[in-house]
Amino acid sequence: MFDFKFNWDPSIETGIDRIDAQHRELFRIGRSIEQILLTDFVEVDNAHLLTIIVELRNYITYHFYEEECFMQQINYPDFASHKFYHDALIKEINEIDCDNLHDSLSALKDLLSSWVLGHILIADHAIKTFLKL
DSSP: OOOOOOOOOGGGOOOOOHHHHHHHHHHHHHHHHHHHHHHHTTTHHHHHHHHHHHHHHHHHHHHHHHHHHHHHHHOOOOOOHHHHHHHHHHHHHHOOTSSSSSHHHHHHHHHHHHHHIIIIIIIIIIHHHHHTT
């Protein structure tokens, strides 16, 4: 997998303030994961790793709920497909092996990197196009 960096860039923005703020928070969590990997888990124990996984699970669930409510409010025509991908990511994140977090963290970073490129930059930007922002 390519070496994606979780550095926020204005080109990622959808123009929807609350969604962009939530995406920035996801980038912050992704950056935390990235930093742990870059430092080769120095001074990071399993409790800290578990805290990050739980934070990610909770925040993804919250963010998708908020984004889906927004899409319903604007009568977004591709809501069902968009929600399908949200549900798939939630399932994948919930299936992370918490008994083997050191090995799971790299796969999680790759999953989040793919999500940014394949969902935020394409599917979420389609909402921006729909709204003509």
